[in-house]
Structure formats: C-alpha cells, structure tokens
Amino acid sequence: MTPGAKPKPRTRIQAKNSETILEAALEVFSHYGFRGATLDQIAEVAGLSKPNLLYYFPSKEAMHEALLGRLLATWLDPLREMRPEGDPLAEILGYVRRKVELSRDYPRESRLFANEILQGAPRMRDAIEGDLKQLVDEKAAILQGWMDQGRIARLPPVHLIFSIWALTQHYADFDVQVRAVLGEGHDPFAEAGDYLEVLFRKLLAP
C-alpha cells in the first residue's frame, strides 16, 4: 500500500478519530453488510456527526476498504506461524487454537470477512487469489511433507486447511444459531476449543 493512501493519520486527534470511526464501522458493517450499513448508523456508534466521518474518510467505500485491508493480515497471521520445524500435531493444534481464539476475540472481523466472501469477494478477489492462495500453497506443502513422512494421517492438505477455517469460523459467523441451539449455560468458544482439539487429534493420528 502506498504511503499517503491512508486517510489522515497525521496528528494524534486525527489518528484517534480515525480509529473511533473504523471501530464503529466494523461494528456496523459486520452486522449489516456493506450496503446494509448506513453512515447514520456508523456516525451514531462513533458518536460523531455524519459529515465529520466524511472528513476523515472520503467515502463509505473507503472505510470499508480500510477495514478489509487490515483484516486479511490479521486473518492469516495464525497460519503464518505454523512452522515446518515443529512437531506436526502440535503445530496444527496450535493453529486450530489460535483460530478459535481469533473467532472468540474478533467475531466481528470474522463476520466482515464472511460477508465479503459470501458476496463473491468483490473487494478482496485479488488478495484471495494472491497472498491467501500463496500462503495456503506454502503451508499445504508443509502438511504434505509431514504426511509423506508418516507423521500425520494422509489427507488432502488444502481441504484440511479448509476444515480448520470452516470449523473455527463457524462459531463466530453462526454465533446466533450456535447459541440458540446450545441453549443456556454454555460457553460456545470454550467447548469449541476442547472439541476441536479432540477432533483434530483423532483425524490426524497416522
């Protein structure tokens, strides 16, 4: 990203307000989707006037882009941390755990991402076909290596990664459904953490 392309992070007040706006925008976009969100809602949540929002960001679109831009990096970091030198099972379980924590601590980001993909990724296509694919290919090769060494069960590596995404993100993206079905007295993310560790231990046993 070219320097200066960002909104107006010059002074401290500006940086702080930009942050407030993005925080509010995340809240609203993740709940209602890009088109469903309105500047009025975002302004309300941010505690600022609507024109003031547009002083910091040139358009609604720009707010959305700013959010997506920082999102992908956060989203891929847990996968980046998976190292070929480590113990295969520990590395994979570590990745699963980090993804569960991400879903628990950043459910709005997860839903923002889901919304974007669901709609055909109109604003993320390049990133998905570029950075994301490249990282997955790289990590799939590591998994394949472990499988060839007989250290974990032989499974299609990319689909294994899809499984981790699907299972962990489900608890954030379908939170409403998960809670409704589980009923009272449950901690979905704690249970998910335990359950998914068991699941992947069994699945990956050679």
Place this chain on the structure above:
Amino acid sequence: MTPGAKPKPRTRIQAKNSETILEAALEVFSHYGFRGATLDQIAEVAGLSKPNLLYYFPSKEAMHEALLGRLLATWLDPLREMRPEGDPLAEILGYVRRKVELSRDYPRESRLFANEILQGAPRMRDAIEGDLKQLVDEKAAILQGWMDQGRIARLPPVHLIFSIWALTQHYADFDVQVRAVLGEGHDPFAEAGDYLEVLFRKLLAP
C-alpha cells in the same frame, strides 16, 4: 402458515410468475443480502417490470420472507432423515453426503441462509429457537444413544452436528475462496464429498 397468507397462487399464470419472481429474488438476495438487493435488480433478472413484481408480492420484505419460509424446511430435511434404527456410521455419513449434495445443488439457498444468520437472524430467530433447536435436540439424543452403546466415538453430539453443518456449508458459502485457493482443474464438491467421508469415518471410529 395460514392458508391465503401466500401471495396470489390462484391461476396458473400467477403461480408461474410468482415462481419466476422468487427464483430471481433468490438469485439477487443470496448474492447481495436483503438490503443490498434492489427491486430493480430482481425485476431485471425476472424479466418483469418493477411494479409488476409488487403486484405479486406486497413488498420486498414479503419476497424475502417467502424465500426463507420454504428454505428452513429444505434445509432441515436431510437431518430429519437420520434414523435411530439404522447403522450409526451409515446414517451419519448419509447425512453428510446429503448435506454436501445440498451445498452443491443449492448454493444460493445456502448463502441466503448464511446471510440471514450472519446478520443475527432477524427474520428467522423464532424458527431457529423453535423447530431447528427441537430437531437438533432430538437427533443429538440419537447420537448420544449410539455413543452410549459404544457404536461410535464419544463426542459432544451437538458440536458434532455443528461440524457437519460447518464443513459442508463452507463449500457453498465460501465457494469463491475455495475455488481461488484450489486453483484450476478441481471439482470442489466432488473432492469435499470424498474428503468428508474419510474425515467422519476416522472421527467416529469408536
């Protein structure tokens, strides 16, 4: 649902046009979400004029409700078919297979559902807390029975059902991402079918 509550399914022309409209509405709603979709788009896809749409349905909201109404039934049928008398593994694998087929053959319905849940299920809350939860409780009890008999591995039954949902629907809802990451020369749903059978066989082995 009370009879007569439906739009205007009296004559054959009306039934046909209602169907055309719902088909177009599904296409547009599943892609852009409720608020992102416009009547102009739906009219365009349906090949009808905008006022004509509103002759068959009193409002945009009514179209969406009609779609959601028929959706839940379709969505839950595969789970309903899971019988306690059958062989546990075969019953569960059959359910997984039916869900994969549903994702493959009705991806738009899957995305419509995902969109609705993602946004907090504003128009489906009752159905989820009612019919859906009841069905899941019933089938979870069957799974629990099989586990108590030692016929499948002991796992939290409701989370096991979540896993089936998450893994199968991922291929429909995140289709764009799946195809981008897999690259050319793949048949995501065929691979998913094979992979998920292997996955659940391993997972459920006692």
Place this chain on the structure above:
DNA sequence: GTCTATACTCTGATAGAC
C-alpha cells in the same frame, strides 16, 4: 476540525392509463 443545512441520487412503493 466540527457542525448545520442541503444537494442529488437511488430505491421502494403507488397511481392510473391501457
């Protein structure tokens, strides 16, 4: 830097001719 007022566009819905 922030606000009030407002311009302008899009969208859902209606009126009324045919």
Place this chain on the structure above:
DNA sequence: GTCTATCAGAGTATAGAC
C-alpha cells in the same frame, strides 16, 4: 395483468458557517 410516470423517503456526499 402489465406498463409508464411519479412520489416520498432514505442515503451518500458536499457547501459553507463557525
């Protein structure tokens, strides 16, 4: 039953005062 024309409201964005 279907269309053209149009309304009313919402929504993004800008102008300009302070």
